Amino acid sequence: MAGDLLLRVAGLRAGYAGPVAGPLDFELRRGEIVGLAGPNGAGKSTLLKALWGGVRVFGGEVHKAPGLQISHQAQGFDDLRGVPLSGHDLLGLTGADPAGLPPWLAGRLGERLDRLSGGQLQFLRLWACLAAPADLVLLDEPTNNLDRAGVAHLADWLGRAHGGQGIVLVSHDHAFIDQVCTRVVEVGA
Numbered sequence: 173m174a175g176d177l178l179l180r181v182a183g184l185r186a187g188y189a190g191p192v193a194g195p196l197d198f199e200l201r202r203g204e205i206v207g208l209a210g211p212n213g214a215g216k217s218t219l220l221k222a223l224w225g226g227v228r229v230f231g232g233e234v235h236k237a238p239g240l241q242i243s244h245q246a247q248g249f250d251d252l253r254g255v256p257l258s259g260h261d262l263l264g265l266t267g268a269d270p271a272g273l274p275p276w277l278a279g280r281l282g283e284r285l286d287r288l289s290g291g292q293l294q295f296l297r298l299w300a301c302l303a304a305p306a307d308l309v310l311l312d313e314p315t316n317n318l319d320r321a322g323v324a325h326l327a328d329w330l331g332r333a334h335g336g337q338g339i340v341l342v343s344h345d346h347a348f349i350d351q352v353c354t355r356v357v358e359v360g361a
């Protein structure tokens with residue numbers, strides 16, 4: 173694959189017992205943020221999962237740059253009640269650098285994850301993916317649960333700090349997509 177090309181997706185069709193989404197075609201280079209947009213049920217999350225192997229692929233091709241490191245964040249939360257992990261532990265597990273976290277979260281990294289609010293935990297999980305040493309970051313509805321300050325911090329960080337990475341995200345937040353994505357691919361249109 174050409175130098176900065178991370179991903180080439182051609183005619184990708186994905187699903188579960190049978191195909192439900194696609195065909196999808198796009199290319200992603202380092203420094204690009206591609207947004208997958210489309211109506212409910214169009215297949216955006218399914219296609220995003222197909223990029224890391226989380227669902228069945230029924231057709232087409234996903235070419236990845238050799239050695240591509242992927243980190244992905246799914247919608248929803250794992251149940252962390254009773255798990256004695258702190259924010260520092262989570263970031264340590266993924267190798268994510270805490271530098272650049274918003275102050276309202278940076279000061280709470282020593283606390284257990286099950287003591288954080290839904291929005292605080294969402295931001296921390298995002299950060300664990302985004303700031304990890306990955307070439308390709310996949311985010312499904314990253315602004316879910318975030319307040320205005322959280323969305324603004326995320327958008328600001330994506331706008332200036334992702335130079336070495338490629339990002340593919342799914343979002344219903346059109347303002348967020350318009351602000352951060354270098355390209356939008358319509359799914360199920």
Ligand SMILES: Nc1ncnc2c1ncn2[C@@H]1O[C@H](COP(=O)(O)OP(=O)(O)OP(=O)(O)O)[C@@H](O)[C@H]1O
Pocket residue numbers: 188189192193210211212213214215216217218219
């Ligand atoms: N685990 C599953 N097993 C079977 N079908 C599924 C599964 N998850 C989703 N689907 C179906 O696949 C289709 C696409 O769903 P998907 O979640 O990819 O759409 P989406 O565009 O991300 O939707 P939304 O915008 O509502 O989040 C839907 O018809 C959905 O019912």
